[in-house]
Amino acid sequence: MKYLFIGFVIACMASGPVLAQQHSEQNHSKYVWPKDSLVKKKLNQWQDIKFGLLMHWGTYSQWGVVESWSLCPEDEGWCVRRGPESGNWYGYKKAYENLQTTFNPTRFNPERWATAAKAAGMKYMIFTTKHHDGFCMFDTKQTDYKITSTKSPFASNPRSNVTKEILGAFRHEGFMVGTYFSKPDWNTESYWWPYFPPKDRNVSYDPKKYPELWKKFSDFSYNQIQELMTGYGKVDILWLDGGWVRPASTIDSTVSWQRTIPYSQDIDMGRIAGMGRQNQPGLLVVDRTVSGEFENYVTPEQQIPDHYMPIPWESCLTMGDSWSYIPKENFKPARKLVQMLVDIVAKNGNMLLNIAPGPDGEWHEEAYTRLAEIGAWMSVNGESIYGTKPLAPYRQNQWAFTTNGKTRYASYLPTETETVLPAAITLPLTSTVSKETVTILGTKQVLKWKKVGNTMEVSVPEKLRQQLAGKPVWVFKIG
Template identity: 75%
Template sequence: MKNNYFRKFRHSLAFILSFLPGALMAQQHSEQNHAHYVVPKDSLVRQKLAQWQNIKFGLLMHWGTYSEWGIVESWSLCPEDEGWCVRRGPYASNWYEYKRAYENLQTTFNPTKFNPERWATAAKDAGMKYVVFTTKHHDGFCMFDTKQTDYKITDAKTPFSKNPRSNVAKEVFTAFRNQNFMVGAYFSKPDWHVPSYWDPYFPPKDRNVSYAPKKYPQKWQQFKDFTFNQIQELMTDYGKIDILWLDGGWVRPASTIDSTISWQRTIPYDQDIDMARIAQMGRSNQPGLLVVDRTVTGEFENYVTPEQSIPDTYMPIPWESCMTMGDSWSYIPKENFKSARKLIHTLVDIVAKNGNLLLNIAPGPDGEWHSEAYGRLQEIGAWLRINGESIYDTKPVAPYRQEKWAYMGTERATYHTYLPAEQEIPPTTITLNNVSTARKPTVKLLGYAKVLKITTSPTEILVTLPEQARQWLTTQPAWVFKVEK
């Protein structure tokens, strides 16, 4: 019966196509007051944070059993009346049957094309320099060999457990570390599988813990210990970890709830999991570890993470936009990928405002990316191989962003990056504003070897573009002029 049950569910076309948009939880992480950012006291953390801020561009991967159905990661388990929580398919009308079917995906998950070295090579060639991988999402399914639960990819019930590379998180971290990436472990604080969070006696009403922790402190302590033990495994058994990226911001102390933010007003309980204990343990095993307790402003949010959005202006604190290459965080059969031009413009915009871009690509149930994802990375990498000096190890330069211009710089040069519209024709002359011409500057067009003719005024440089340079620029998604000081 179970095999027929899952075959019927998996082949339901309506279900497979049900969650094409991946906008989802952007509102959860965009409404946040960052005025109270806390600079880390630990000098090793500050050093690592500075290193992270210099590398600018990273890869995020959402992957789990949900890829088999091609649906939103985890959220269809959540009994809330929200668009990203909608259930589809033949068992949608009964939450208990749906949850049982979802969790039994563990018995069919077998990504035999899993090849993290291919991902790491493609990401490196694209100019990415750090990775954040989902070790566990809210559904509780572990992509690592935890000893705390059998709801994991290495359990005997999972076909892929027989594969010598079944400890997926370890394989991913090793492959990317071998390419000199900084490595980050995404970990969901809430766990909708473990009974010490969603207690079967108290059916869940929403995303939060299903019982009152204050009334049942022993049960809540069980959950705190479960969470601590899992994170401890990741911090001790998986090599060097640079970032602990914690999701599920409703699991937080009541004292940190900001009632001016709409989604935080719905948190009914104090859900303090003792972040001080977790961070101390993490850094004792991983000195300098960056802890990113998303949306919980304070000492354990070493950088902030606007989701699917970019701040309107420069922000002086460390931050990272986490965004999808397509529409969805998780795998969907037919993805709508953004153009390479759009992705490059996004990267430039973010860097000019003092941020990093963490770009999500979702592997499918076979363990492979869409071919289009590889193509986009190749195009981004081609641009960065020419223009990367305007991105890496730079700082934003005022006025940061102005119309189609973005400004970054180093001690020796300022980079004026123009973001042209599709098929925009380069002019014969172009004006660089916001410059000092007290000393006669030198202007180079990155990717064009010849010297450019310039005319200066006290606050502007007029650059003459030869026909050859103009023709070349028509093929470029962004034009970078380097003004050497």
């Protein structure tokens, strides 16, 4: 993960500032709907569950630095080196890779994570089995740069194959589970070939000029993914990152970062997806930013589209400021996180929220607090989220709309200064039935309303206003 910008016009919450980075609108015609009936079924199931957990975790957590990117020899703000030998790339890379010998997350307890995530209302989970640095958080046979290597002190722990433990713990709680896997691998000599020092994030040689070396790397990638698809129980999603590893024919020159890709880096996604689905029928494949048949849903990163999107999509966002663990994290308030979820769902998306474990194998305690606060809202209002579809006008000012086909939900997103509902509030919806009942989720009292033009003006009694004070979002149920 890091600044893989994709084609959306993006904005933050309606009540927040617009992101400084704007992008061209996604061309929906590039999305390819899956033909496999099992993939379609799983995609529909995934779209119904709305809310998931992403975890970035690796040896980099020991230094509290950005995941992998400090190894990348690019002059970008997120590639700045911090740590031993930071003035010498070769020395830094050696020190970074030596973190394997001290990584010992003895507080690792995935059951606690799964329990907290379930209580928050999350229903799927994606775990980073390997990031761009190449360090494997699973027991691969393709490299010794892994948590289960004898070089790693945690290898002697009976739970050292953390990917297997995490997938099992979340699967036990009823989650759909997915494996994040980085297509580029900066530790593997068939990608960053030592003969040519790397200039940037891309492969360090021309694959057309050295096809045998590229074939070696493609087979390496295939074999690692095959391990994940065959040795870790049921897997629902293969979530692939590192979108510069792609065929030249898929490079979009209108996207700035894609213009910098110097070579075709084709690892044969048809072969990979075919193998994945042979072992995991119905597997969702998410080849991020590579539009086509292997991107079953699109993934705006740290961004929320400013409008309804008719294709399957997911905003992947951080609970704090960083994808990876940092000692002092700035966690977003639960109120903001709930509003982000409501905003996303009304636009036809899912929200994938990242929490980063630390070097000891635990989250910040504040992350558990945030999840509990989100869960308190979801336990009351979840019916307006799960299994719903967006309802026109989708998002209008402070309103977000969803429906389950029978009932309509109008969610009111208060500003930071609003703590209680107005005594009279106008829902920008037209009632088709004069006897429709209106309630607020969490209460049983039927509210009085009247039709005013093409809207419904609802009266909220004072006692109810005080009872519901301070909620992150108020949901009106109409039906």
